Every structure is written in structure tokens, then in C-alpha cells.
Amino acid sequence: MITITRFLARQLRTVFLRALRLSSRDAGPNLFLTAGPGGLRVQAQNTFAAVEHxxxxxxxxxxxxxxxxxxxxxxxxxxxxxxxxxxSSTKIIVQWTDRKIPQLVKYDVTSGDIPDFPAVPAMMAENDGSLWQALAAAMETTDTTPIRLATDCVQLRGNGGKIIATDSRQLLVQAGFSFPWEDDLLVPRTGLFASRDLPADGPLHIGRSEGWLTLQTGPWTVHLAIDKERRFPTTESHIQSAETALTHLQLAQADAEFLADALQRLPRDEDDLHHTVTVDLNGQVIVRAQGHDSKVPTELVLSRSSASGENLRFTTNRNYLARAAKLGFRELHVYGTEHPVQAQGPNRVYVWAPLGEHGVIRPSRKAVRIDSADGPPHAGKDAEVTPPSRRTTTMAKSTRPQPQAVGDEAGTSNGNGNGNGSHNGAANGNSQPDAAGSTDLIEQAEALRSTLRTATTQVGDLIAALKQQKKATRSVQTALATLRQLEKVAL
Structure with a gap:
């Protein structure tokens, strides 16, 4: 008999779901628990990862x-x-107590050989907790639906200890880590590093074997499958020297926190898929937005920050600007209204493409101005009070399991280097909230995206069918007209 705790069971489930890229509805692989003088090991694996506690x-x-x-x-x-x-060889009994009520469940298990679990590489390099945070940030920069290149992967470069991620619209390069290999390798996107059930602040050991990237932190060992087949975009050409920038923005710490919090509350129209804001750098640093229903713009005045160089005014996606602030970047370099914006910090660079000058919101004396040093908004001189833009969002609910989703890229480089339960007592005893609630939300979003894609395809097919029917109708009308003419000739 082996004994664990309900809390450990929750931790195991949460981490396994993320690492193995499972939804909460997936059956998942069998677990293998091995106890002995050396402790208790709980293992689970599939083609994406192998995890051990x-x-x-x-x-x-x-x-x-x-x-x-x-x-x-x-x-x-x-x-x-x-x-x-x-x-027995085919039955496992699991017992626990839920609010003082005993629970007993019998599970069917299949007998067979235990699959080989990946071995820990002989060479492992130690890094501090910043590596875990860097991997989490990199995974958030990847694409969920790559078109051609491996933009759903993170590239780890042994030479220079770099972590590179891009979705073809933004690029994040982080350096200064210790990797015990020389070549480059690709690791597919995973939500593992966002898990709060893993110790992200302690030392992290990293190594690689023939087909796995291995990470060790606290009681956990994680092997992530390496993608050896696909190619990663070339990214070096998008990194520029800070000295060649036309305008430099120094973002104060307090302003960065204010900006990251306020950006998402600025006016935005439902049909604005780019979440557009105007950045005005004219000695002052002002971020401006206006919805169709608003008579005047709303301005965030970052009074503790400064801009030097040429005066520039351009539009950008507010999400990228907010992300730069949240990632801790305090220096932004602008090379022109049509060139990528580059945020820079020690051993880190974050680049994204702005939206240019189209749709720029110009200054207005009537604008609602919110000074970062003052806090609450106040209306400018002659300002008119207008109701905020309303947003209406409709989300379809997923009624069946959806598969998890596994740009314009310039240039490429080779980056390769089921149990049935019979219950006795109260059902399943699972009175606790779903530990993978965030996974369910992602599934709902992806279910909506899948539904929209299906609808788009069906609309395209319907239009094609209508065009074909219209063409056939014209052919019939032409044939009838010809027959009428022939009848006239015969008469």
C-alpha cells in the first residue's frame, strides 16, 4: 500500500496537465508510482513530455x-x-476522506511493461530562478497556430545562453544563462512555466539528451521533447543598435506600473482588432486613445518619464506596449513610425512592430487628460463630458472536448542543433474546485476560435456554391434564349 495526500494529488494533476499538454477532459496516460528506501517517485509521460515527482x-x-x-x-x-x-493485477483501490465521509473507488488497470522513462543527462548546468521566469516569458511570446516556421517553439542557444521566442509580430531575446550544450534546440510551447505549483524561485538545473530538454527544480524533474524537424525564423536582423534610434524613451518605474494598469481601460472599439493607441513623443510622453462613441480622446500623460531625440507620433498595439512595461523594460528606442520599436534592458531585448502613422490621434484641448503623477482623470479646458465606449462580448460555450492548439517571417535558420471507476460510497469525492480551471478557460477560447474558423469555412463554401449556382442559371437562361431564337427561325 502507498499513501500520498490529497494536496499532492492536486499538485500532480495540475503539473501533469500543463507539461503533458492535456485538457482537463483528456484521459491522460497512466501514472506509475514506485516506492522504496530511496523515496516515492510518481511518473507520467507522453510524446510531449515526461514528468517525475x-x-x-x-x-x-x-x-x-x-x-x-x-x-x-x-x-x-x-x-x-x-x-x-x-x-489484483487489474484492480486498484483508492481510499480517502472527504469532509469526514469515507470515499472508496476501484479502478481498472491494464497490466503490461512500464515504459522507459528518460534518464537525467550526465551534464546539468545550474541557474537561478530567473531562468524559470525567462522561459515563462518566452513561452508567452510564441504563436499558438504557426503557419510555416516553428514560431510555436522557443529556441535555446547553447552558444551565448540565449532564449529566443517570436510569433512573427513580437520578438523576445533573453541572454546570460548557462546551458551545457553548444548548438541550438527547439522546445514546443508549453504552459508548464506558468504553473504556481512548481518552485520557480529556487535553483534550476538544465541539461539535454538526444531527444529531451531536462529541467530539475525542487522535487520535480521535467523532460520536454525537442523538435528536431522544423526550422526557426532568423531573428538577428530585427535587433538594432540603440544609438541609431531616432527617439529614446526613458520610462520611470512608477509610470511603467501606471501604464501597464491603465492601458487596457482606455477607450477601444469592438472592431479594433489591433487594440490601437497613439504614442506621442514630443518631449513629453503621452499615450492617447479614442473610441467612435467618444467625442474627445483620452490621454495618459507619463509626467515622470522623458523622451529625447526627434518628435514622433505613431500608433501601436497597446498589448505590446503594456507587455514591455510588465516585463520590466524601462528603455524604449524608436527608429521611425514604420520601423519596429525596441525595448532594451540588461541581457534582454523586446521588439514589436508598430502600426505606423495611419489612424494617429492628434492632440486636442478638449482631451480628458490623466496625469500619472496625479492619479484620477480630469477634463481639459472646454472638455465635453461623453459616455465611455461600450463593449459587448459574446462567448460561445464549448459542449465537447476541443484539441489544444499546437506570420510573415523573414528568413529562416535551422534551430535543430484509462481507468473505469466503480464507486462505493459518495460518487467521486471531488468537492474541490477544478485545479485546471485556467486550462478550461483556454479550452473555451480555443473552442470559440475553432467555431469561428468552421463558420468562416462554411461561409466560403456557401459563397462558392451560390456563385456556381448563379453561373449555372445564366447558362440555362442563355440556352433558353437560343432555343427561342431557333423557334422564331423555324416559324
């Missing part, structure tokens, strides 16, 4: 296979015991 301690020698679904049944927020017992 190692609990130190003295345990009786035993090995149990368990369906992945069992974790959802017994997961909880407290360190209450969960016992796992092998009843």
Missing part, C-alpha cells in the same frame, strides 16, 4: 500503476491521506 523518505518497496483520472477524484487542498492498494 520525487518524495524523499523511507517507503516499503512497491510499484502501482494508476489511471490519470484518479487524480481528479481524490485531489484536494488539504494534506489528508489517500491510500492506494493493489487488489
Amino acid at each position: 520525487h518524495m524523499q523518505g523511507e517507503f516499503s518497496a512497491e510499484q502501482i500503476g494508476l489511471p490519470f483520472a484518479s487524480l481528479a477524484d481524490c485531489a484536494g487542498t488539504k494534506a489528508e491521506p489517500v491510500t492506494l492498494e493493489q487488489e
Whole structure:
């Protein structure tokens, strides 16, 4: 018999879901628990990743296979015991207590050989917690639906210890890490590094084997599959020297926090897919936005920040500007209204494409001005009070499981270098909130995207069919007209 806790079951489920790229509705692979004098190891793996949790301690020698679904049944927020017992070669009994009510579930398991688990590489390099944060930021920069190149992957360069990520609209380069290899490798997008159930502030060891990138932090060992087949975009040409910029923006710390918080509340129209704002650099630093329903623009005046060089006014996607501030960048370099904006910091560069001069909102004496040093907004001279733009959002609910989603790129480089449960007592005892709630939200968003794509395809097919029908109708009309003429000739 092996004993774990309901809290550990919740942690295991959350981390396994993220690392193995599973939705909360997926059956998932079987778990294998191995106990002995060296501790208790819980392993799960598929083609995307292999994950192990190692609990130190003295345990009786035993090995149990368990369906992945069992974790959802017994997961909880407290360190209450969960016992796992092998009843027969095909039956596992899991018992725990839910609010003082005993729970017992029997699971069917399939007998067979345990798959080989990846070995930890002989060479592992130690980094501090900043590597975990850098990998999380890089994964957020990747594309969810790549078209041609591997923009859904993060590139790790052994030479220089760089982490590079792009979705063809933004580029994030982070350097200064220690990697025990010389070539470049690609690791597909994963939500693992956003998990709060992993120790992200302690030392992180990293290494690679033939087909896996290996990471070790605390009791966790994670092997992520390396993509050896696809190519990564060339990114070097998009990094420019700060000295050649036309305008330089120094963003004060307090203004950066103010900007990141206020940008998403500026007016925006529903049909503005680019989340457009105007950045005005004329000695002052002003961010301006206006909706169709607003008579006057709203301005964020970053009074503690400064701009030097040429006066420039351009539009950009507010999400990229906010992200630069949230990532901690305080220097922004602008090379022109039609050239990429480059945020720079120690060992880091963040680049994104602005929207140019089209749609620029010009200054207005009637603008609602919000000074970062003052806080609450106040109307400028002669300002008219106008209601804010209203947004209406309709989200379709997913009624069935959806698969998880696995640009204009300039140039390329080679970046390769089920259990059935029979219950006795109260159902499944899972009275706790779903630990993968964020995964469900992502699934709903992707379900909506899939629905919209299907609708677009169906509309295209319908238009094509209508055109074909129209063409056929014209042909029939032409034939009838010819017959009428022939009848006249015969008469």
C-alpha cells in the first residue's frame, strides 16, 4: 500500500496537465508510482513530455500503476491521506476522506511493461530562478497556430545562453544563462512555466539528451521533447543598435506600473482588432486613445518619464506596449513610425512592430487628460463630458472536448542543433474546485476560435456554391434564349 495526500494529488494533476499538454477532459496516460528506501517517485509521460515527482523518505518497496483520472477524484487542498492498494493485477483501490465521509473507488488497470522513462543527462548546468521566469516569458511570446516556421517553439542557444521566442509580430531575446550544450534546440510551447505549483524561485538545473530538454527544480524533474524537424525564423536582423534610434524613451518605474494598469481601460472599439493607441513623443510622453462613441480622446500623460531625440507620433498595439512595461523594460528606442520599436534592458531585448502613422490621434484641448503623477482623470479646458465606449462580448460555450492548439517571417535558420471507476460510497469525492480551471478557460477560447474558423469555412463554401449556382442559371437562361431564337427561325 502507498499513501500520498490529497494536496499532492492536486499538485500532480495540475503539473501533469500543463507539461503533458492535456485538457482537463483528456484521459491522460497512466501514472506509475514506485516506492522504496530511496523515496516515492510518481511518473507520467507522453510524446510531449515526461514528468517525475520525487518524495524523499523511507517507503516499503512497491510499484502501482494508476489511471490519470484518479487524480481528479481524490485531489484536494488539504494534506489528508489517500491510500492506494493493489487488489489484483487489474484492480486498484483508492481510499480517502472527504469532509469526514469515507470515499472508496476501484479502478481498472491494464497490466503490461512500464515504459522507459528518460534518464537525467550526465551534464546539468545550474541557474537561478530567473531562468524559470525567462522561459515563462518566452513561452508567452510564441504563436499558438504557426503557419510555416516553428514560431510555436522557443529556441535555446547553447552558444551565448540565449532564449529566443517570436510569433512573427513580437520578438523576445533573453541572454546570460548557462546551458551545457553548444548548438541550438527547439522546445514546443508549453504552459508548464506558468504553473504556481512548481518552485520557480529556487535553483534550476538544465541539461539535454538526444531527444529531451531536462529541467530539475525542487522535487520535480521535467523532460520536454525537442523538435528536431522544423526550422526557426532568423531573428538577428530585427535587433538594432540603440544609438541609431531616432527617439529614446526613458520610462520611470512608477509610470511603467501606471501604464501597464491603465492601458487596457482606455477607450477601444469592438472592431479594433489591433487594440490601437497613439504614442506621442514630443518631449513629453503621452499615450492617447479614442473610441467612435467618444467625442474627445483620452490621454495618459507619463509626467515622470522623458523622451529625447526627434518628435514622433505613431500608433501601436497597446498589448505590446503594456507587455514591455510588465516585463520590466524601462528603455524604449524608436527608429521611425514604420520601423519596429525596441525595448532594451540588461541581457534582454523586446521588439514589436508598430502600426505606423495611419489612424494617429492628434492632440486636442478638449482631451480628458490623466496625469500619472496625479492619479484620477480630469477634463481639459472646454472638455465635453461623453459616455465611455461600450463593449459587448459574446462567448460561445464549448459542449465537447476541443484539441489544444499546437506570420510573415523573414528568413529562416535551422534551430535543430484509462481507468473505469466503480464507486462505493459518495460518487467521486471531488468537492474541490477544478485545479485546471485556467486550462478550461483556454479550452473555451480555443473552442470559440475553432467555431469561428468552421463558420468562416462554411461561409466560403456557401459563397462558392451560390456563385456556381448563379453561373449555372445564366447558362440555362442563355440556352433558353437560343432555343427561342431557333423557334422564331423555324416559324
